Amino acid sequence: MKKLSVIIPLYNVRDYVSRAAISIASQAFPGLEVVVVDDGSTDDSQAEFISYLNGIDVVAIRQENAGPGAARNAGIYASSGEYIMFMDSDDFLLPDAFKNILEALETGKPDILFGMYLRWVSDQGLLKGASYDVNSR
Numbered sequence: 001m002k003k004l005s006v007i008i009p010l011y012n013v014r015d016y017v018s019r020a021a022i023s024i025a026s027q028a029f030p031g032l033e034v035v036v037v038d039d040g041s042t043d044d045s046q047a048e049f050i051s052y053l054n055g056i057d058v059v060a061i062r063q064e065n066a067g068p069g070a071a072r073n074a075g076i077y078a079s080s081g082e083y084i085m086f087m088d089s090d091d092f093l094l095p096d097a098f099k100n101i102l103e104a105l106e107t108g109k110p111d112i113l114f115g116m117y118l119r120w121v122s123d124q125g126l127l128k129g130a131s132y133d134v135n136s137r
Helices: 018-025 045-050 068-078 097-108
Strands: 004-010 032-039 057-063 083-086 116-121 126-131
Touching (some): 004 045, 004 097, 018 045, 032 045, 045 057
Parallel strands (some): 004 083, 032 057
16 A cells, blocks of 8 residues: 655644544554644644654654645655645544545546545534535636
């Protein structure tokens, strides 16, 4: 199985990184690398995030605040996976997400993979589906 590098930029998000980190930790597998880029936080976002990732290959980067794009680029340079996936600190994954992503990549051999996402509507307690429309660009 090829290695998947998941890149997550963080900036002062200590209070809500647990859900994202737990969703990653719950489906960890050999070949998973998590690249956590602290983009100049003044809290301990990175340490809090990493505390949930026991037994997972973690690359921790700390840089001066330069924005999420620069943090993602730093993550790309530091990653070692054949595949790269981006997550934000307030994202979380459904069960088997990594397994399904890797199966789609290995089976279809696409150059890039788009997928559906679900949005959590906390005041209504439900998920709404949406997808990226490649034809609208």
